Amino acid sequence: MSYPIITDYKAFRIYEYEWGFSRFQVFYKDGTPYSQLCATREDAQRIVDEIGT
Numbered sequence: 362m363s364y365p366i367i368t369d370y371k372a373f374r375i376y377e378y379e380w381g382f383s384r385f386q387v388f389y390k391d392g393t394p395y396s397q398l399c400a401t402r403e404d405a406q407r408i409v410d411e412i413g414t
């Protein structure tokens with residue numbers, strides 16, 4: 362099992378997993394999941410942008 366790649370984006374973190382079709386997920390910076398899995402990084406960034414922070 363490998364660890365996800367974590368990228369800070371605004372007030373959130375985007376986790377990128379190496380497995381599966383939906384590889385991205387948005388988390389709060391405290392580690393709490395915010396979104397379901399997303400297919401692309403752009404989808405994850407769009408979720409954060411829609412929050413407005």
